[in-house]
Amino acid sequence: MRNKILGFAALAVASVMAAAGTGAEAQEPPTLTQKTGGKAVGAEVVHPAAWNVERESYTYDATYGYTLWYPDTKAAHDHGGQPALRVALAYGLNPEDIEAEIDEVQADYPDVSPERETVDVARRHEGVAVGTIPGSTPYTAVYVPVNGRAYKINVYADDPARRGLDARGRDLLSDVRFEQPSRSVGSLGLPEANSPEALYPLGAEARAVERQEEEKVPMEPTVAVSEEWPSSTSARVVAKGGGEERIAEGCWEANPWFFVQTQHGSKANGNGNDGIPTGWSKIGLPNFWGQYTHGGLGYGRCTEPYNTNDKFAVDYPLNRGNYVFSPFKCGTVTYAGRNKTHADYGIFVSIKACNGKYVNLSAHLNALRSGLSKGDKVTNETVIGYAGDTGGGSIAVGRVHLHTAFYRYPKTNPDGSPYGGAGLRVTRNHYVGTAARRKGIKVNSHVYKYDKISPKDAFCREDVRCGERYLVSN
Numbered sequence: 471m472r473n474k475i476l477g478f479a480a481l482a483v484a485s486v487m488a489a490a491g492t493g494a495e496a497q498e499p500p501t502l503t504q505k506t507g508g509k510a511v512g513a514e515v516v517h518p519a520a521w522n523v524e525r526e527s528y529t530y531d532a533t534y535g536y537t538l539w540y541p542d543t544k545a546a547h548d549h550g551g552q553p554a555l556r557v558a559l560a561y562g563l564n565p566e567d568i569e570a571e572i573d574e575v576q577a578d579y580p581d582v583s584p585e586r587e588t589v590d591v592a593r594r595h596e597g598v599a600v601g602t603i604p605g606s607t608p609y610t611a612v613y614v615p616v617n618g619r620a621y622k623i624n625v626y627a628d629d630p631a632r633r634g635l636d637a638r639g640r641d642l643l644s645d646v647r648f649e650q651p652s653r654s655v656g657s658l659g660l661p662e663a664n665s666p667e668a669l670y671p672l673g674a675e676a677r678a679v680e681r682q683e684e685e686k687v688p689m690e691p692t693v694a695v696s697e698e699w700p701s702s703t704s705a706r707v708v709a710k711g712g713g714e715e716r717i718a719e720g721c722w723e724a725n726p727w728f729f730v731q732t733q734h735g736s737k738a739n740g741n742g743n744d745g746i747p748t749g750w751s752k753i754g755l756p757n758f759w760g761q762y763t764h765g766g767l768g769y770g771r772c773t774e775p776y777n778t779n780d781k782f783a784v785d786y787p788l789n790r791g792n793y794v795f796s797p798f799k800c801g802t803v804t805y806a807g808r809n810k811t812h813a814d815y816g817i818f819v820s821i822k823a824c825n826g827k828y829v830n831l832s833a834h835l836n837a838l839r840s841g842l843s844k845g846d847k848v849t850n851e852t853v854i855g856y857a858g859d860t861g862g863g864s865i866a867v868g869r870v871h872l873h874t875a876f877y878r879y880p881k882t883n884p885d886g887s888p889y890g891g892a893g894l895r896v897t898r899n900h901y902v903g904t905a906a907r908r909k910g911i912k913v914n915s916h917v918y919k920y921d922k923i924s925p926k927d928a929f930c931r932e933d934v935r936c937g938e939r940y941l942v943s944n
């Protein structure tokens with residue numbers, strides 16, 4: 471009888487622990503583990519149960535796998551968290567070509583010179599690690615041949631200044647177990663991550679969005695494109711390249727006469743019930759300069775060589791599908807899509823301004839404008855994509871918003887996505903004023919001066935009251 475009671479008690483404890491492991495509020499996540507694998511991947515990993523698993527709904531560069539993300543925390547929520555490990559079958563890579571692939575990776579990054587080393591994977595396979603590969607989520611790539619297959623495992627760094635693998639990354643690699651895949655990647659019928667069907671709007675709702683006529687009236691004729699304003703006929707001419715200055719921590723303040731505009735259109739936030747009038751957005755919700763994840767929680771950087779420097783990024787709440795315009799009057803798309811070095815940004819667009827110096831990154835998009843591709847020329851009238859909440863794998867990035875950041879002389883990955891350089895603070899944003907006039911507000915300057923808003927005043931999240939004066943019109 472006594473034994474029976476003990477047995478029952480043990481069973482009850484076990485089921486409570488199992489329940490805790492599947493819930494969001496696991497009491498002791500480090501003690502609970504879970505195995506995540508994939509029939510088409512042929513590799514599983516033991517990891518804490520509280521981690522998030524992103525089973526990819528696409529293939530990426532002839533690889534297919536899954537990404538493990540650290541647990542969702544309130545602090546990281548607005549950026550969707552931090553990836554830990556991506557395990558992928560590199561079905562397009564022959565094991566004998568791994569060396570050549572690593573040589574190529576090293577040649578691609580002469581500025582950061584990724585180092586290579588031999589590492590143990592799964593306690594029995596020899597792999598080669600090369601890294602750190604820069605981005606908003608830098609990683610070390612580990613290539614490992616297993617029974618005639620090649621695997622590419624991305625071990626993400628938590629320390630922005632880190633070079634190569636840390637102890638935690640090595641532990642994760644030792645927790646991988648390989649097995650023969652039980653089905654082919656091809657049999658999954660998945661699209662490629664950067665194929666038109668995975669990036670551009672699909673379905674009736676999206677097509678309706680595409681058909682909408684949008685009013686983003688040019689500020690002045692775009693015939694002779696001038697990036698600096700007022701126009702050259704004005705008395706206030708600033709010499710090209712002048713007017714910018716280095717500020718604290720190595721960030722830069724943009725030339726105040728350089729043309730940057732708010733990126734939302736006159737129909738933005740038209741859904742109502744969110745306290746934001748149609749054609750307006752609200753700065754500081756969830757993030758303004760240096761706040762929250764743009765501040766002390768990982769993105770508040772100015773000069774990190776391996777990362778994006780997003781201290782002066784701004785988030786603008788929008789409704790899903792709202793237009794996102796180019797912030798520049800003249801620029802070239804350097805990246806449009808999704809990649810693994812910027813996994814937390816989801817679908818994003820990067821544009822280099824025609825001054826050759828400033829680069830914008832617009833992230834968490836729902837989709838790109840149909841056909842938008844690297845190399846495209848854009849103006850301030852160009853729709854580049856639609857607002858969304860992509861990034862973070864299976865962790866939500868918070869409410870739908872546009873994350874927009876500017877960099878000065880960033881480096882670029884071979885795919886054109888930016889990293890390094892200096893974070894750029896843009897204090898003046900042009901706006902058209904359509905929404906303001908609709909509200910009966912007389913528009914005089916057409917310029918918002920963000921430096922007049924202190925970061926303290928701009929604390930405006932769901933749980934904090936936000937003043938009307940921080941609304942910005944299209």
Ligand SMILES: [Zn+2]
Nearest residue numbers: 757783785873
């Ligand atoms: Zn952001």
